[in-house]
Amino acid sequence: MGNLVTGPDGRQRCAWCQAAPEFFAYHDTEWGYPVSDDIRLFEKLCLESFQSGLSWRTILSKRENFRSAFCGFDFNKMAAFSDADVARLLQDAGIIRHRGKIEAVINNAQRAQEMVAQEGSIAAYVWRYEPETPPAPRSASTSPESVAMSNDLKKRGWKFVGPTTAYAFMQAMGLINDHAEGCVFRDKAAQKRRAFVKPV
Incomplete structure (x- = not known):
């Protein structure tokens, strides 16, 4: 039962929730539920990139603060960011002021535009x-699919998208149901995945 923790309502959840009080709401309402909205998917890829090496x-x-600084992660707007925007963002104490990561997500916005033109949508x-066969819940930090996604994104020119970042993205956006066995939200995530219409 080491993968579970009792929440404030007495129900059991994934143990990582206990790392911070705000994790409970994020876990209960967002994490692991399938997403098809391109802006939300792009935002998560960006935030996972910023998380690299951080908590x-x-x-x-x-x-x-990130949403405000990056135009709500509208990649069509971000793709037009200039050196002046980079300088502005490096002065913004509300975000992570890491030049490499800032420049990477601006680059990724341009690559996202290319992806939509080529593939129809980021979601598709x-x-x-x-x-088809995900790892057992809470048992992996990468997968063959996350390695494949990472490698392909890099070939397309994306940055800060390693296999671990790709796997965390897949967990959060519901491509897999990684809620621990016994977590009360595992079944909810499974229901949402069954009802989800996979984008093509």
């Missing part, structure tokens, strides 16, 4: 990597 708590606490692209 998710740091990123989650700054998420609204990423859902091709939904594994």
Whole structure:
């Protein structure tokens, strides 16, 4: 039962929730539920990129600041960011002021535009990597599918999208149901996945 923790309502959830009070709401209402909206998918890829080497708590606490600074993660707007925008963002104490990561997500916005032109949508692209047989819940930090996604994104010119980042993205966006066995939200995530219309 090491993968579970009792929440404030007395129900059991994934143990990682106990790392911060704000994780409970994120876990209960967002994490692991399938997403087909391109802006949300792009936002998550960006935030996972910013998380590299940091804690998710740091990123989650700054998420609204990130959204404000990056035009709600509208990649069509971000793709037009200039050196002046990079300079502005490097002065923004509400986000992670890492030049490499800032420049990477601007680059990725341009690559996202290319992806939509080539594939129809970001959603249609990423859902091709939904594994037929995912790893057992809470047992992996990468998968063959996350390695494949990472490698292909890099070939397309994306940055800060390693296999671990890709796997965390897949967990959060519902491409797999990684809620622990016994977590009360595992069944809810499974229901949402069954009802989800996979984008093509």
